[in-house]
Amino acid sequence: MAHDKHAATSNALPADRGEAPFSDYKVAYSPTQAVAEATRCLYCSDAPCMNACPTRIDVAQFIRKIATGNDRGSAKTILDANILGMSCARVCPVETLCVGACVYNTLGHPPIQIGRLQRYVTDRALDEDWQFYTAGPDSGKKVALIGAGPASLACAHHLRRSGHACTIFEKRDVIGGLNTTGVAPYKMKADASLHEVDWLLEIGGIDIKTGVEVGRDVTFDQLERDYDAVFFGAGLGLDSRLGVPGEDLAGVDGAVAWIERMKLQPVDLSGVRHALVIGGGNTAMDCMRELLGLKVPNVTLVYRGTQAGMPGYAHEWKAAQVLGAKAQWQAVPVAFEGDGRVQRAKLALLDGNKQPTGETVLVDADLVLMAIGQGKLGGMLAGLSGINIAKGVVQADEHGFTGRPKWYVGGDARNGGKEVVNAAAEGKQAALAIHKSFG
Amino acid sequence: MADLTTNCGGIISPNPFWLASAPPANSGAQVQRAFEAGWGGAVWKTLGQPIQNVSSRFGGHTIGGARGAGFNNIELITDRPLEVNFREIYETKKRFPKHAVIVSLMVETEDEWRDIILRSIDAGADGLELNFGCPHGMCERGMGSAVGQEPRINERITAWAVKYSTVPVLVKLTPNVGDINPHGLAAKHGGAHGVSLINTIKSIIGVDIDRFVPEPRVGTQSSNGGYCGAAVKPIALHMTAQLARNPGFRLPISGIGGVCNWRDAVEFILLGATSVQVCTEVMLKGYRIVEDMIDGLSNYMDSHGFATIDQMVGKAVPAYSEWGDLDLNYETVAKIDATKCIGCQVCVVACHDGAHQCLHPQEGTRVPRVDESECVGCNLCKIVCPVPDCISMVTVDNGWAPATWNQHMVGAGKLRPKKGAH
Ligand SMILES: Cc1cc2nc3c(=O)[nH]c(=O)nc-3n(C[C@H](O)[C@H](O)[C@H](O)COP(=O)(O)OP(=O)(O)OC[C@H]3O[C@@H](n4cnc5c(N)ncnc54)[C@H](O)[C@@H]3O)c2cc1C
Ligand SMILES: Cc1cc2nc3c(=O)[nH]c(=O)nc-3n(C[C@H](O)[C@H](O)[C@H](O)COP(=O)(O)O)c2cc1C
Ligand code: SF4
Ligand code: SF4
Ligand code: SF4
Numbered sequence: 120m121a122h123d124k125h126a127a128t129s130n131a132l133p134a135d136r137g138e139a140p141f142s143d144y145k146v147a148y149s150p151t152q153a154v155a156e157a158t159r160c161l162y163c164s165d166a167p168c169m170n171a172c173p174t175r176i177d178v179a180q181f182i183r184k185i186a187t188g189n190d191r192g193s194a195k196t197i198l199d200a201n202i203l204g205m206s207c208a209r210v211c212p213v214e215t216l217c218v219g220a221c222v223y224n225t226l227g228h229p230p231i232q233i234g235r236l237q238r239y240v241t242d243r244a245l246d247e248d249w250q251f252y253t254a255g256p257d258s259g260k261k262v263a264l265i266g267a268g269p270a271s272l273a274c275a276h277h278l279r280r281s282g283h284a285c286t287i288f289e290k291r292d293v294i295g296g297l298n299t300t301g302v303a304p305y306k307m308k309a310d311a312s313l314h315e316v317d318w319l320l321e322i323g324g325i326d327i328k329t330g331v332e333v334g335r336d337v338t339f340d341q342l343e344r345d346y347d348a349v350f351f352g353a354g355l356g357l358d359s360r361l362g363v364p365g366e367d368l369a370g371v372d373g374a375v376a377w378i379e380r381m382k383l384q385p386v387d388l389s390g391v392r393h394a395l396v397i398g399g400g401n402t403a404m405d406c407m408r409e410l411l412g413l414k415v416p417n418v419t420l421v422y423r424g425t426q427a428g429m430p431g432y433a434h435e436w437k438a439a440q441v442l443g444a445k446a447q448w449q450a451v452p453v454a455f456e457g458d459g460r461v462q463r464a465k466l467a468l469l470d471g472n473k474q475p476t477g478e479t480v481l482v483d484a485d486l487v488l489m490a491i492g493q494g495k496l497g498g499m500l501a502g503l504s505g506i507n508i509a510k511g512v513v514q515a516d517e518h519g520f521t522g523r524p525k526w527y528v529g530g531d532a533r534n535g536g537k538e539v540v541n542a543a544a545e546g547k548q549a550a551l552a553i554h555k556s557f558g
Numbered sequence: 559m560a561d562l563t564t565n566c567g568g569i570i571s572p573n574p575f576w577l578a579s580a581p582p583a584n585s586g587a588q589v590q591r592a593f594e595a596g597w598g599g600a601v602w603k604t605l606g607q608p609i610q611n612v613s614s615r616f617g618g619h620t621i622g623g624a625r626g627a628g629f630n631n632i633e634l635i636t637d638r639p640l641e642v643n644f645r646e647i648y649e650t651k652k653r654f655p656k657h658a659v660i661v662s663l664m665v666e667t668e669d670e671w672r673d674i675i676l677r678s679i680d681a682g683a684d685g686l687e688l689n690f691g692c693p694h695g696m697c698e699r700g701m702g703s704a705v706g707q708e709p710r711i712n713e714r715i716t717a718w719a720v721k722y723s724t725v726p727v728l729v730k731l732t733p734n735v736g737d738i739n740p741h742g743l744a745a746k747h748g749g750a751h752g753v754s755l756i757n758t759i760k761s762i763i764g765v766d767i768d769r770f771v772p773e774p775r776v777g778t779q780s781s782n783g784g785y786c787g788a789a790v791k792p793i794a795l796h797m798t799a800q801l802a803r804n805p806g807f808r809l810p811i812s813g814i815g816g817v818c819n820w821r822d823a824v825e826f827i828l829l830g831a832t833s834v835q836v837c838t839e840v841m842l843k844g845y846r847i848v849e850d851m852i853d854g855l856s857n858y859m860d861s862h863g864f865a866t867i868d869q870m871v872g873k874a875v876p877a878y879s880e881w882g883d884l885d886l887n888y889e890t891v892a893k894i895d896a897t898k899c900i901g902c903q904v905c906v907v908a909c910h911d912g913a914h915q916c917l918h919p920q921e922g923t924r925v926p927r928v929d930e931s932e933c934v935g936c937n938l939c940k941i942v943c944p945v946p947d948c949i950s951m952v953t954v955d956n957g958w959a960p961a962t963w964n965q966h967m968v969g970a971g972k973l974r975p976k977k978g979a980h
Contacts, residue, residue: 150946151945151946154946162843164844180846180849180850183847183850184850184853184854187819187820187821187850187854188821188854189819189820189850189853189854189857191853191857192849192850192853192854192857195853196849
């Protein structure tokens with residue numbers, strides 16, 4: 120149960136897992152490319168790119184250091200602000216964050232490829248095992264962290280720098296949360312996430328207990344009793360369901376559950392001719408690109424609203440379209456049919472207010488992924504007085520403090536489901552608040 | 559982790575990075591912000607008798623799209639009241655006792671020098687820098703480079719300063735001289751504890767070709783100004799090394815001129831500088847550039863096994879020799895890495911028109927062929943090639959023992975047959 124510092128990679132991943140065929144959508148820079156791109160950066164003051172980063176990486180500074188050949192200093196600038204800088208470089212939706220804010224957009228020039236530059240130096244940091252941080256002198260304080268996702272990992276790493284002992288409880292056998300089990304493999308594969316976990320655990324003193332579900336294997340009361348602070352970084356729950364007939368047929372699956380299997384295990388899609396992805400968010404976008412990348416011939420998005428009203432990023436949809444994505448806009452499944460396995464879906468067509476028009480269509484479907492959201496886990500803490508939960512999301516102040524002494528929260532459990540970089544930022548904020556609370 | 563502590567002629571600072579005497583070191587608020595950002599020292603904007611500045615003052619030289627790659631100015635010394643400067647120097651030293659504040663001075667008579675030196679030291683100066691370098695305006699009044707170009711006057715004024723000062727005295731030299739040696743030696747003979755170089759180079763930065771007026775334009779006229787910034791580094795490196803290798807000199811040097819990043823700083827230190835000063839790059843990018851300078855230098859020192867700045871100072875000086883002592887039998891030729899070549903053939907045109915016509919297009923590929931029997935190993939193709947490490951200059955083992963021109967002139971050493979000289 121308890122793991123040594125090589126906890127993450129000791130959970131060896133099968134080489135023939137579903138995500139194996141994917142290659143990087145944005146390829147790594149060579150040193151020449153990185154320096155050329157870095158030299159283009161204007162080194163803005165009060166740079167908009169930095170202000171657009173939830174962890175406030177000093178983008179201008181790290182890019183200048185690439186341009187001067189100071190890759191080590193550059194990596195440290197990034198990691199000081201965001202210890203998950205390597206994975207963020209690959210998985211962040213930079214088009215809507217730093218790159219989207221780059222002043223070159225205003226000039227009508229291609230913006231600086233900040234994510235790729237960040238990847239260039241953080242890859243070096245991990246590949247060459249640059250370690251910039253050491254644990255602080257033992258403070259005698261102990262912190263329990265629930266979930267080994269980005270939020271808890273960032274939190275624990277910051278706590279260790281101040282010398283607090285950290286124990287992370289993780290119900291799964293793999294570490295890294297959705298960074299390992301969820302993000303699209305053309306951005307980052309599971310092994311890269313695990314490598315990052317190993318690298319950051321080298322600070323020492325972060326004990327990860329995998330296969331332990333808090334609330335079942337240990338109680339919240341126990342943690343509160345045994346530790347000086349508790350960080351809740353459990354993320355989100357299971358895929359939501361529509362509750363329509365036929366939803367339990369084989370071949371109808373939750374999107375996040377399916378992605379996890381695809382990332383960690385072999386998957387057999389040889390019989391799949393027609394796949395439907397239900398939803399219009401970014402998990403749906405990922406599923407589209409993943410199924411198409413795995414050579415499923417017909418992959419159709421079924422979304423209640425219009426293309427313009429879809430919450431998924433436009434750049435993601437564009438990328439899916441390039442691969443041949445189809446869409447059924449303004450439709451929702453009302454039943455799945457088939458003989459033990461799903462074969463068809465009955466879709467109700469909707470009007471501009473997402474109300475049924477009365478018309479239905481029957482479409483072929485031998486795989487259906489439900490990407491209509493995930494449940495919220497805040498309810499787990501309902502028994503702890505002083506903690507407010509709104510629609511399943513744990514409420515907290517801007518430092519992640521819940522209001523109940525000792526209890527902090529961060530990541531998807533606090534923000535209702537954003538990005539890895541938000542989880543990293545909130546984990547860091549909570550660590551600072553916890554450290555402060557120890558006086 | 560390397561120790562960046564610097565002792566330049568008795569002036570101690572936490573790192574070798576100083577602001578040069580110029581607009582970034584114009585006021586207490588600025589210098590204090592610079593120290594907060596990480597600068598180890600600052601040479602205060604030159605103090606002297608009251609002056610008045612013109613508008614405009616600066617000119618920028620855009621080279622191949624790089625704005626401000628060269629820079630010039632027709633600004634004079636400080637235009638702020640002396641007592642305000644002294645009060646701010648005092649406050650700055652009080653807030654930053656470990657940082658070096660060097661006060662730059664430029665006045666005329668011995669009495670004036672004595673007075674301003676005593677006031678600077680009262681204010682808390684850790685050192686003085688005598689501005690014998692300003693090449694515009696002040697020299698027309700017999701100061702600045704008018705002093706720096708005249709070794710006798712340089713030595714005399716330096717001696718005054720040393721006589722009245724209880725803190726180290728650096729002499730800031732002008733590059734507007736044929737040979738820097740007599741000027742460095744004059745400072746030494748005057749008793750200086752070190753020299754700073756270079757100040758700016760006499761220049762006209764450009765011409766407004768529609769108005770027919772040089773730049774920077776002041777109404778209908780302009781004047782020559784002082785050139786500085788990235789473009790002047792080679793000149794400054796040369797002058798630094800000239801003094802550093804002069805066995806009669808042997809004083810600490812504060813290197814100035816075109817320092818933009820840690821790498822430039824390393825070059826100055828390897829050629830004999832103990833500290834470096836920066837003006838233009840700070841004017842263009844702000845105090846924050848020092849962060850890269852500090853960790854870039856520190857990483858460099860760690861990776862090269864230098865524990866202290868002193869261990870680095872002058873490391874490349876022994877390798878700076880006279881042309882006549884270079885080995886004429888040493889031979890290199892260009893080699894193209896076909897896997898890296900992008901086929902632009904800018905090397906071909908450069909070699910054909912600007913060198914020895916030994917790079918040739920080949921059938922069936924855009925990768926040029928090197929005719930090694932003709933290649934003189936001049937480096938031109940490597941310089942123009944847009945792909946790093948695509949063209950390398952490889953050493954040819956030609957079997958010839960080393961021989962220099964100076965040896966040849968005294969009948970020793972056999973020279974290999976000339977290449978490409980037909
Ligand atoms: C399909 C998908 C794709 C995504 N793609 C991207 C992307 O490309 N870029 C991006 O920035 N973000 C992406 N995200 C969002 C991102 O993954 C999350 O915002 C981020 O991982 C949240 O981190 P976290 O630490 O809060 O939670 P998680 O990453 O969810 O980690 C929570 C951990 O807690 C564990 N846990 C839960 N309950 C318990 C318990 N009771 N006891 C013990 N352990 C428990 C879980 O097993 C899990 O390991 C994606 C999300 C999904 C679903
Ligand atoms: C606008 C401007 C004002 C300057 N004023 C002074 C000055 O008052 N005293 C002085 O010694 N040097 C002065 N200098 C010269 C700088 O200190 C420095 O020697 C020179 O600019 C070379 O360094 P750089 O290439 O880093 O700019 C000035 C330079 C500039 C650009
Ligand atoms: S906004 Fe763009 S140009 Fe400006 S610092 Fe950021 S990346 Fe560089
Ligand atoms: S930089 Fe400032 S002082 Fe100079 S011209 Fe522009 S606005 Fe005026
Ligand atoms: S300049 Fe470099 S890249 Fe271009 S053709 Fe020559 S060798 Fe190839």
